[in-house]
Amino acid sequence: MSRIGKKPVNISDKVKVTQKGKNIEVTGPKGTLNLDIIDGIQVDINGNELNVTRKDDSKRNRALHGLYRSLVSNMVTGVDEGFKKKLELVGIGYRAELKGNNLVLMLGFSHPTVFCPPDNITIEVPNPNTVVINGISKDLVGLVASKIRSFRLPEPYKGKGIKYENEVVRRKAGKAAAK
Numbered sequence: 001m002s003r004i005g006k007k008p009v010n011i012s013d014k015v016k017v018t019q020k021g022k023n024i025e026v027t028g029p030k031g032t033l034n035l036d037i038i039d040g041i042q043v044d045i046n047g048n049e050l051n052v053t054r055k056d057d058s059k060r061n062r063a064l065h066g067l068y069r070s071l072v073s074n075m076v077t078g079v080d081e082g083f084k085k086k087l088e089l090v091g092i093g094y095r096a097e098l099k100g101n102n103l104v105l106m107l108g109f110s111h112p113t114v115f116c117p118p119d120n121i122t123i124e125v126p127n128p129n130t131v132v133i134n135g136i137s138k139d140l141v142g143l144v145a146s147k148i149r150s151f152r153l154p155e156p157y158k159g160k161g162i163k164y165e166n167e168v169v170r171r172k173a174g175k176a177a178a179k
Contacts, residue, residue, distance in 0.1 A: 005065035028079030
């Protein structure tokens with residue numbers, strides 16, 4: 001039995017979960033998310049508790065049991081509280097600003113980098129060296145943060161680039177240290 005899959009998902013009073021066939025719809029104050037469940041996994045809604053079970057002990061169903069429980073749990077958390085990722089821009093002249101809905105990044109290139117976020121994502125720039133990504137879908141927030149970070153990955157010699165808030169960049173010694 002999956003240790004993660006057998007834990008029940010608690011549903012708060014603000015969140016409504018409905019099941020139509022193989023589709024799970026989670027609605028809350030921040031929005032609505034949908035998920036299609038595969039054939040080997042079952043979802044049972046009992047009041048303020050949601051249980052994910054598997055029909056048999058085949059290898060595929062055992063592998064997906066905990067995954068679907070985590071996906072449903074993230075949906076419930078997302079529509080209730082939302083998810084947030086913070087990015088930091090490290091480097092001289094590196095800065096970010098919002099123009100309309102688009103994020104404009106100055107990353108040391110000859111031109112600014114413009115990023116247009118997806119519909120369900122909001123981007124905030126509290127100061128020029130910090131970017132905050134908010135949304136209800138955990139995977140979409142992580143994907144957008146990863147895409148923005150990929151514009152200028154942190155480099156190991158000076159630590160310049162875009163990094164996550166608590167990311168530690170391992171520093172290397174330069175060529176002067178080799179002598």
